[in-house]
Amino acid sequence: MHPTRRCLLATLPASLAASLATGLAAGLTGHAARAQGTGQATGQGALPSGPVTLIVPTAAGTTDFAARLLAEPLAQRLGQPVVVENRAGANGAIGSGAVARAKPDGLTLLVQYSGYHVGSPAVVSNLGYDVRKDFAPVALLMDSPQVLFANPRVPARTLAELIAYAKAHPGELNYASSGNGSMQHLGTELLKQRAGIDLVHVPYRGTGPVTQDLLAGRVELFMTTPPPLMPYLRDGSLRALAITSAERHPALPDVPTLAESGLPGLTIVAWFAVFAPAATPAPVLAHLTRAIDAVVATPDFRRRAEEQGAVIRAMTPAELGRRVNDELDEWTRVVRAANIRAE
Numbered sequence: 001m002h003p004t005r006r007c008l009l010a011t012l013p014a015s016l017a018a019s020l021a022t023g024l025a026a027g028l029t030g031h032a033a034r035a036q037g038t039g040q041a042t043g044q045g046a047l048p049s050g051p052v053t054l055i056v057p058t059a060a061g062t063t064d065f066a067a068r069l070l071a072e073p074l075a076q077r078l079g080q081p082v083v084v085e086n087r088a089g090a091n092g093a094i095g096s097g098a099v100a101r102a103k104p105d106g107l108t109l110l111v112q113y114s115g116y117h118v119g120s121p122a123v124v125s126n127l128g129y130d131v132r133k134d135f136a137p138v139a140l141l142m143d144s145p146q147v148l149f150a151n152p153r154v155p156a157r158t159l160a161e162l163i164a165y166a167k168a169h170p171g172e173l174n175y176a177s178s179g180n181g182s183m184q185h186l187g188t189e190l191l192k193q194r195a196g197i198d199l200v201h202v203p204y205r206g207t208g209p210v211t212q213d214l215l216a217g218r219v220e221l222f223m224t225t226p227p228p229l230m231p232y233l234r235d236g237s238l239r240a241l242a243i244t245s246a247e248r249h250p251a252l253p254d255v256p257t258l259a260e261s262g263l264p265g266l267t268i269v270a271w272f273a274v275f276a277p278a279a280t281p282a283p284v285l286a287h288l289t290r291a292i293d294a295v296v297a298t299p300d301f302r303r304r305a306e307e308q309g310a311v312i313r314a315m316t317p318a319e320l321g322r323r324v325n326d327e328l329d330e331w332t333r334v335v336r337a338a339n340i341r342a343e
Contacts, residue, residue, distance in 0.1 A: 046287060047106045051081035054111045054274075057095025059088040066141050066272040067111040069304055070295060077291040084111075091181075092116030093127045100134040104279035106288055109138065114271045115183035118324060122331035123181040124342045131328065135275040136285055137320035139292035142310040144270040145245030146187065147226045147255065149238045151217045159242040159261035162221075166197035174200040175221035176210040181342050186331060187223050187244075187268050189338040194263050214238065225270065226252060226309050244268035251309060269311075273320055289317055 052074070054067045067084045075082035087095035096116060102108035121131050129135075148159065154173065156162035166173055177184035180203045192199055202219050204210045211229065213219045215237055222229075223244070230251075232238040240255045246267050248257060258266045274292055276285060293314075295301055302312045315323070334340075 047078065047080065047284060049080065050107055051083050052078060052106070053108050054082060054084045055095045055099050055108065056084060056086045056111050057088065057092035057116055058113065059086055063111060063113040063272055065308065066305075069301060070111070070141060070274075070292065073295040073298065073301065074291060077294055091120045091124070093120065093124075093129075096131075097128050099275065099277060100129040102277050104277040104281070106276060106280055106284040108277065109288070110135065110275040111141070112273055112275055114273075114327065117273075117275075118327040118331055119183045119186055120181075121328060122186070122335045123340060131324060134278050136278050136280050137317040137324065138274040138276050138285060138288050139296065139317065140313070140315040140320050141272045141274065141292075141296060142305045142312055143245075144225055144272070144308075144310045145243050145249060146223050146268050146270065147229075147243050147252065148191070148221065148223045148241045149214065149229055149233070150241050151214055151220050152236070152239050153217050154220050154239070156241065157239065158256070159258070159263070162241055163195045163197055163262065166195075166199060170198040171200055173220050174202050175223070176202050176204055176214060176219040177222075178207045178210060179203050179205060181340055183270075184223060185340065186334055186338075188221070189340065190268065190334050191223070191258075191263075191266075193334065193337060194266055223268070245311070249309065249311075250306075271323070272310075285317065 054071060056064050056067045058064060064084070064086060071082045071084050087098055089095075092113070092115075096110060096112065099108055099110035117131055121127060150156065150162065154162065154165075156165050162173075175188050177188065179185070180201075182203075185201060185203065188199065188201070199221065204213075207224065207228070210219065210222055210224075211232075214222050215232060226233070226240075226243075226249075229238055233240055240252060242258050242261045243249055243252055243255045244258055244267055246257065246259070248255065258268070274288070276288065296312060305312055
């Protein structure tokens with residue numbers, strides 16, 4: 001990965017719960033997707049009989065959405081039940097740690113969000129597991145670009161104007177995050193470092209309060225995934241200054257990228273992926289990868305993901321592993337440069 005390419009999630013998963021609930025109401029019910037037929041217990045790479053558990057280290061939100069979007073069609077592909085289990089807490093460490101310590105037979109998998117997988121380890125040194133050593137990459141599910149939103153009171157209609165204003169008025173503008181050390185915090189710090197500007201960080205406990213204060217003008221900037229704030233963008237209550245992907249998004253064709261706004265090579269993109277315990281046999285991993293990749297390639301999966309502002313792109317397990325290593329190194333540098341410490 002090019003050293004200037006940055007990937008993350010700039011919002012905690014719970015922030016999308018409200019916006020995702022309506023889109024998921026049809027076809028995604030309960031915590032289990034049951035396949036018709038029996039489990040595959042024979043053949044190279046086939047799983048042991050029994051349910052496959054997708055552990056989500058968050059409550060309802062984007063990662064939960066990704067897992068539930070995967071569960072039912074994956075159960076059909078595997079020929080055995082697939083169950084989604086939420087184990088939230090400790091910035092993803094509870095659920096992630098449970099998978100790291102699980103029996104490596106392919107029946108316990110982690111549906112992970114990049115903020116927890118490469119963001120949390122950059123800030124917290126004692127998570128109880130090592131993301132480089134304790135997990136085997138299985139498959140990428142989706143990427144999700146972010147948008148830098150501004151209250152209209154900010155005297156800037158573009159990112160270039162914002163940077164110019166911030167340089168002329170250092171420390172006068174503030175930006176919100178859902179908590180100190182969160183990926184919203186880290187992402188905006190990266191933007192600050194690349195743009196050479198001084199913005200004041202205002203941490204919150206969750207994205208709901210951020211939205212209220214952003215609309216009221218008590219905070220001025222917020223980088224997050226677009227779905228929950230789209231209604232306010234449409235009615236003019238908020239302004240979108242830039243999107244953090246390499247290309248413009250079809251849902252926001254008038255919002256320029258960071259590169260178009262004067263920060264070439266910089267992208268800030270979330271990803272959601274599946275991991276297994278590190279000692280899972282290679283044939284089992286290959287079997288899971290084939291099944292998950294087949295689900296992700298279906299038109300229905302793509303459509304539902306893109307409706308939430310996500311992007312589907314191909315990535316092998318080896319490439320996903322390199323992405324984890326590269327981004328963990330990059331976010332560690334950002335954390336050190338900004339002197340960010342866990343609460």
